[in-house]
Every structure is written in structure tokens, then in C-alpha cells.
Amino acid sequence: MKQLFVTYGGMITPLGSTIDAHTRALKNGQSGVTVVENSGFNQENWPLGKITTLHTENRYQELLSNLCDALIQNHGAPLFASSKTLIIVSSTKADIDALPNDTFASTRSIIETKLAPKNKPIIISNACISGVIAINTAADYLSTDEYDQCVVMGIDALSDFVVFGFQSLFALSDVPSQPFDKNRKGICIGEAAGAVIVSKAPIATSAFSVRYLGGSSSNDANHISGPSRTGEGLFRSVTNTFKRSGISPDQIDYISAHGTGTLYNDEMESIAFDRLQLTAVPLNSWKGYFGHTLGAAGIIEVLASMITMENDLLFKSIGFEETGTSCPLNVIKENTAQKVNTVLKTASGFGGGNASLILSKEV
Amino acid sequence: MKIVASVKLSPAGMFVNGNERKIAGVAEESWTKTIYSELGLNYPKFYKMDPLAKMAFLGINILQESAELAEMETEEVALIFANSSSSQATDLKFIESYDERGNPSPSLFVYTLPNILTGELAIFKKWYGENVFFINENFDASFFLDQINFYLRKGANKCLCGWVNAMDDAEECFLFLVSAEDGTITTEELTTLYKQ
Amino acid sequence: MSDFKETLKSQIIEQLNLEDLTPGDIQDDAPLFGEGLGLDSIDALEFIVLLEQNYGIKIADPNEGKEIFQSVNSLAAYIQKNQ
Numbered sequence: 001m002k003q004l005f006v007t008y009g010g011m012i013t014p015l016g017s018t019i020d021a022h023t024r025a026l027k028n029g030q031s032g033v034t035v036v037e038n039s040g041f042n043q044e045n046w047p048l049g050k051i052t053t054l055h056t057e058n059r060y061q062e063l064l065s066n067l068c069d070a071l072i073q074n075h076g077a078p079l080f081a082s083s084k085t086l087i088i089v090s091s092t093k094a095d096i097d098a099l100p101n102d103t104f105a106s107t108r109s110i111i112e113t114k115l116a117p118k119n120k121p122i123i124i125s126n127a128c129i130s131g132v133i134a135i136n137t138a139a140d141y142l143s144t145d146e147y148d149q150c151v152v153m154g155i156d157a158l159s160d161f162v163v164f165g166f167q168s169l170f171a172l173s174d175v176p177s178q179p180f181d182k183n184r185k186g187i188c189i190g191e192a193a194g195a196v197i198v199s200k201a202p203i204a205t206s207a208f209s210v211r212y213l214g215g216s217s218s219n220d221a222n223h224i225s226g227p228s229r230t231g232e233g234l235f236r237s238v239t240n241t242f243k244r245s246g247i248s249p250d251q252i253d254y255i256s257a258h259g260t261g262t263l264y265n266d267e268m269e270s271i272a273f274d275r276l277q278l279t280a281v282p283l284n285s286w287k288g289y290f291g292h293t294l295g296a297a298g299i300i301e302v303l304a305s306m307i308t309m310e311n312d313l314l315f316k317s318i319g320f321e322e323t324g325t326s327c328p329l330n331v332i333k334e335n336t337a338q339k340v341n342t343v344l345k346t347a348s349g350f351g352g353g354n355a356s357l358i359l360s361k362e363v
Numbered sequence: 364m365k366i367v368a369s370v371k372l373s374p375a376g377m378f379v380n381g382n383e384r385k386i387a388g389v390a391e392e393s394w395t396k397t398i399y400s401e402l403g404l405n406y407p408k409f410y411k412m413d414p415l416a417k418m419a420f421l422g423i424n425i426l427q428e429s430a431e432l433a434e435m436e437t438e439e440v441a442l443i444f445a446n447s448s449s450s451q452a453t454d455l456k457f458i459e460s461y462d463e464r465g466n467p468s469p470s471l472f473v474y475t476l477p478n479i480l481t482g483e484l485a486i487f488k489k490w491y492g493e494n495v496f497f498i499n500e501n502f503d504a505s506f507f508l509d510q511i512n513f514y515l516r517k518g519a520n521k522c523l524c525g526w527v528n529a530m531d532d533a534e535e536c537f538l539f540l541v542s543a544e545d546g547t548i549t550t551e552e553l554t555t556l557y558k559q
Numbered sequence: 560m561s562d563f564k565e566t567l568k569s570q571i572i573e574q575l576n577l578e579d580l581t582p583g584d585i586q587d588d589a590p591l592f593g594e595g596l597g598l599d600s601i602d603a604l605e606f607i608v609l610l611e612q613n614y615g616i617k618i619a620d621p622n623e624g625k626e627i628f629q630s631v632n633s634l635a636a637y638i639q640k641n642q
Contacts, residue, residue: 092476099455102448103500123498125449126478133495140513143437164461170604216517217493219442219485224602226471236491244517285437292541350473351482353494396579407597409576456562456576470575474591 004142006359007206009151009195010070011303014051017070020130023307024287026315027335033176033188036297040172041164049190050158050289059157059191061106067258068114069155075197075205080115082263084148086141086306087111087121090134092295094125096161110226119147128258128349129217130154130196131298132357136215138198146270148198154190154238154258154299160193162357169225171262177292179259179285179317180266180331183322190291208310213342214244215357225350227264231272233354234346238276247342249277252358254314256305257329258347259285260292261319265348270325278344280328284332289316299345302359309340309361364511365546367521368430369539370422371559372398378559379425394534395421404529406487413453414529415446416483418536422525424483430540431507432488442481442488445497448530449477478545480527492519502526502537504550504559515543526557564635571631574609575602586632597632603628616641 008019014032015025025032036048056062071080077086095106104123111121124134131154138150156162165188166172173186202209218240222231228234242248253280257269266285273279275317286301293300316334323329342360347353374394375388386398388419395417399409402424409420409467426432432482436532446547453474478496499506511522524538537557541548568582571591575598589595592602606628610616616638618624627637 016538093454094449095394096454099451099458103451103454104449108500123497124478125498126494126496127476137495137513140510140517141515143513144509160461161458161475164467165457165469165475166473168467168604169601217495218491219482219494221491223483223486223487223599224479224482228600232490240518311403349496350476351478352483353478393579399579407595410580411575411597411602466608468574468576468600468608473601 004212005199005202005209006212007197007203007209008068009197011088011194012066014049015191022337031289041167046172047188056336063157063193064110064155066144083118086119086147086150086151088118088138088152089121089123090130090295091156092281096159098202125352128294129347129355130295132347132355151197153195153295156294156296163189174239177261177287178319179261179287181320182322184261186262188291191291192293192296192300194282194303210309210359213358213360216240217355220352227268233267234272234276234348237354237356241356247358251338251342252281252344254343255281255283256350257285258346261289267325270329274327277283278357279329282314282332284317302345305343312340314338321328364541364556365544366539368426369556371537373535378498415478415527419480419527422536423537439520441493441514441522443522444481444525445499446528448528449498450475462549504553511541564631574605613639614642
């Protein structure tokens with residue numbers, strides 16, 4: 001495969017709207033998860049990763065619009081209007097408030113208005129692994145001569161729909177989520193918009209970039225909403241990603257895990273990482289910082305992992321204190337300065353999907 | 364690459380590998396239930412599925428009458444799916460469950476993602492291969508051909524592709540199985556099969 | 560009792576969104592979970608809602624549900640005992 005570069009595009013979460021703001025917040029160990037009153041179906045006060053600076057009624061449209069503005073501010077409008085640029089969007093519920101009208105129509109129109117792309121944007125909706133699949137899809141398109149760069153966006157907004165849904169599954173935690181911890185109680189839902197630029201050559205407007213080495217997906221073929229007991233799909237996806245990247249487990253410096261904070265998901269991941277001989281590798285879940293942002297998760301967690309690489313600083317996994325999985329993992333307990341060269345990012349989601357990719361600073 | 368088998372299902376009829384197959388309609392039954400009965404299937408989970416998964420499940424059962432799907436185990440098959448309406452039909456029913464029926468329904472919520480249908484197919488066939496679900500405005504043959512090229516190059520031997528939509532009573536399911544064997548597929552050929 | 564079971568079957572069909580089934584498709588003594596109707600833990604949550612909304616019965620311990628939700632017969636017996 002041709003060498004590909006990955007660059008910061010933009011990042012909007014409860015912790016800030018720029019990469020610098022996020023770097024500061026992560027160094028300070030700040031969490032964007034706060035108690036939101038009356039957010040539950042029966043007026044429960046669920047802890048959520050809610051962005052408090054949004055002020056219009058349509059959170060999704062505002063997030064997408066703000067992300068487009070950030071992209072232009074960071075990289076200039078011509079990049080997005082280039083005939084060699086393809087935009088890929090990852091979202092699970094998109095503009096859910098638009099129902100019964102098309103929930104993806106505003107995605108297309110906002111991008112059209114703000115970024116004036118020459119090529120029709122591609123939209124991926126594949127549950128919580130959408131973001132990682134979107135980056136892998138960008139690499140697919142860049143294997144042809146047609147495009148020089150892909151702008152990969154991930155966006156999902158908070159909605160009653162999603163909160164009530166996870167509440168109906170008894171999957172929400174009534175305290176900020178504690179991925180991989182013994183006392184974990186479930187998920188905190190969050191909202192975010194993030195973008196990375198995957199390109200054949202370094203992007204001139206960006207000082208820092210990493211290499212994309214490869215990625216893949218795999219289905220558990222087991223259950224539509226329950227994680228596999230054996231971690232089968234995750235095991236297969238990571239195995240294939242190693243193969244495609246030409247990387248072996250001992251070269252991985254850090255794993256950005258999915259880590260939703262539910263009993264079964266985190267247990268499944270520990271089993272898969274054990275089968276992959278990755279239990280000694282420092283690992284965290286970003287869900288303690290942002291909540292679970294669904295279709296945005298893969299993108300903002302790759303962005304946070306790039307901040308990790310840029311600063312050679314492993315960030316603690318917020319909410320983790322004591323091992324709570326049958327295969328103990330090396331969950332990061334304190335921010336630790338350490339060379340972070342090669343990173344494995346994983347994601348798992350409803351529909352039995354698992355996806356992974358590998359990034360590296362040096363090849 | 365070449366098309367091994369295809370099936371198009373909709374309330375208007377059923378076409379297998381380009382040929383119409385008659386279905387005797389049964390009054391007071393949904394069209395998917397009629398096909399399920401006619402095929403003599405016994406898969407109780409069918410009744411729990413949303414319209415997207417139901418159609419895809421019927422489609423794959425018809426496909427395997429003419430293609431040797433049983434030989435395609437484990438990771439050989441990539442599932443490449445798309446539609447224009449995501450899971451909006453079920454999204455509306457889920458909203459109704461908490462707006463009008465008093466409680467958000469977990470069994471509806473788990474189907475409020477389009478890629479649940481690829482999950483159902485993977486479970487049914489024990490397929491561990493790559494999955495991806497796109498939201499496109501219309502069926503686009505050249506889009507699928509690009510994707511098939513990517514996945515065959517990445518190591519899949521077969522691609523099961525699908526355009527499955529359920530919204531505003533406009534239900535349709537088009538599945539086609541592509542193998543890496545020598546041959547070419549034209550966008551015209553694919554579009555013709557879809558438009559049946 | 561048989562009328563009651565018919566009502567219960569209709570309620571199960573509605574609550575679990577099994578609209579392609581009719582009460583006649585569900586046997587009184589067939590297992591609802593696993594092999595029988597192919598129901599799983601998500602559907603068990605629907606049964607808990609069904610009991611609460613239609614019969615005012617609260618099930619606090621989900622493990623208790625396993626026995627109660629075994630079949631239409633066991634569900635009907637439990638409702639009649641606890642109503």
C-alpha cells in the first residue's frame with residue numbers, strides 16, 4: 001500500500017473546540033462528562049458528555065456546521081473544494097430530529113454549502129465502528145489515482161432517542177463511566193464532531209502528522225447487540241490489521257480501546273486482547289473523557305490518540321481504578337511520559353461489528 | 364469479477380438471477396411473511412427482525428438456492444451494503460414506543476441501525492468477514508463496483524452486496540453476490556438487475 | 560384461562576413487535592426463549608415492561624424472570640398468582 005498520512009482536521013467535544021484546548025484538557029485530566037438533569041425517560045439525571053456551548057435547537061446541524069468552519073479555519077477553503085478531495089462522513093443517527101424526513105439530508109446540504117466539495121460526500125452508518133471504518137474506507141479510495149486526500153468526519157449529537165434507547169437496554173451508568181474497572185456500571189452517552197485528513201502527501205497547513213499503516217473490520221457472527229463472549233470479531237479484525245500493516249503485537253506502544261464501560265463489552269475486549277497477546281501494552285478508553293459518542297467515537301478517539309503520539313504522553317483511563325476483567329489489562333492509571341510511536345485503535349459495536357487500524361509516527 | 368447470483372425482492376415481485384419468480388400472495392399477510400412461508404423457512408428470529416433484516420434474510424435464503432453459499436465460510440465474504448433511508452422506518456416506531464406507548468422499547472431500539480441487517484446475515488451464515496454500510500441517495504452501480512474492487516483487492520474472495528430500503532411503504536431489497544473469478548461487470552448490467 | 564392466554568399472546572406479539580405472528584403461532588408450552596420463539600435477553604426486558612404496564616407486576620430481580628418467561632403457561636400462572 002502507498003504510504004498515507006493522517007492529520008488533525010478539527011475536534012469539537014465538551015472539552016473544547018481546538019486541538020490545543022484538548023491537549024490542555026487531557027493533560028489536566030479533565031472529563032467532559034457531567035450530570036444532565038432530567039435527561040432520562042423518567043427524568044433521571046444521567047451523566048452525559050454534553051457540549052454546553054451549543055445554542056441552537058438542532059445540535060447535529062450546529063455541530064456539523066461548526067466542524068466545517070473549524071476545517072476551513074485550520075486548512076483553508078481550497079483544500080475542500082479541490083477535485084482531488086473526497087469527504088467521508090461517519091454518523092449513526094445524524095439529524096434524527098428531522099424525522100419523518102430524511103435524517104441524512106442536512107448532512108449533505110450543510111457540507112455542500114460550507115465546503116463546496118467537487119465530489120459527492122460518502123456517508124457511512126455502521127453503528128459504533130463507523131468512524132474507524134470511515135478512515136479505513138478513506139485508505140481504500142486513496143489506493144486509486146482519483147483522489148489525493150480524504151476528509152473523514154465523525155459526528156453524533158445527544159438526543160432523547162439515543163439516551164432513551166440505551167436506558168431501555170439498562171446500559172446507562174448513573175455515575176461517570178468507568179471503563180475496564182471492577183465497579184463499572186455502563187455507558188455515558190456523549191456528543192462530538194471530529195475530523196481527520198488522510199492524504200497521500202503531508203498536508204501543508206499541518207505541522208504534525210502520523211502514518212496510516214492499515215486497518216480492517218470483522219463481524220462477531222454471534223449477536224446483534226451483545227458482545228461476543230470470545231472476542232472473536234475483534235480478534236480477527238486486529239489480526240488482519242496486523243497483517244495488512246506489517247506490524248507485530250510487540251511493536252504496539254499503546255492501544256486506544258473501545259472501552260464503553262459496560263460489563264460485557266469491556267470483558268469481551270480483555271479476552272480478545274489476551275488472545276492477541278496484547279495485555280501488557282498500555283491501554284486506555286477515551287469514553288471517560290468524552291462519553292460514548294457513537295459514530296463520532298472512532299474519529300475523536302483517533303484524534304486523541306494522535307495527541308498522545310504528538311506529546312509522547314500516555315493519558316490515564318479516567319474512571320479506572322481496579323482491574324475488572326477476567327484477563328487483566330495494562331490500563332493506564334496516571335499520565336505517563338513515554339515514547340508513543342505505534343498505536344492500535346479498536347472499536348466494537350451493535351450489529352456484531354469490530355474494526356481496527358494502526359497509526360505510526362515512523363515507518 | 365463476476366456476478367454469481369442476484370435477487371430483487373419488493374412487494375411488486377421477486378426476480379432471481381434476472382428471471383421473475385411468482386409468489387402466490389396471501390391475504391392478510393405481509394409480503395415478507397408470505398415469502399418466508401413459501402420458502403418453508405424455520406428461523407424464529409425472523410419474526411423479531413425489522414423490515415430491512417427481514418428482506419435481507421429472505422434474499423440470502425433465495426440466493427443460496429442458486430449459489431454455493433455453504434462453501435463460503437469464515438472470512439471469505441465481505442458484506443457491502445447501502446441504502447437511502449438508514450433505519451428510519453424503525454426509528455419512527457421506536458419514537459412512537461416512548462412518545463405514545465409509554466416506554467422506550469429495547470427490542471425496537473436494537474434495530475435502529477441499518478447495519479443490524481449485515482449483523483443478522485453474518486450470524487445466519489457464520490460469516491466473520493468485513494462489513495460496511497453506506498447511506499447513498501440512490502442505487503449507484505459504479506459506487507458498488509468501486510467498493511467491490513477495494514474489498515477483493517484487500518483479500519475477500521466474494522462480496523455480498525445489497526441495496527435494502529424500507530421507508531414510507533417503499534420496501535425493496537436487491538442482493539448480488541460477486542466472486543473474484545475472471546470476468547467483468549458493467550454498470551448497465553448491474554443497474555438492469557436492480558431495476559427489475 | 561385459555562382466553563387469558565390468548566390475550567397474553569396478543570400482548571406478547573404487540574410488546575415484542577412480532578407483527579407477523581398470530582396468537583395461534585405461539586404454543587402454550589413451547590419455550591419462548593432460545594429455540595422456541597428465538598427470544599433473548601433484550602426481549603426479557605420487554606416482558607418486564609409488559610408485566611408492569613399491563614398487570615402492575617414489578618420484577619426486581621432479572622434472574623427471577625428466567626423461570627417466569629419460560630413459556631406462555633408459566634407466564635400466565637405467574638400473573639394469576641401475583642395479580
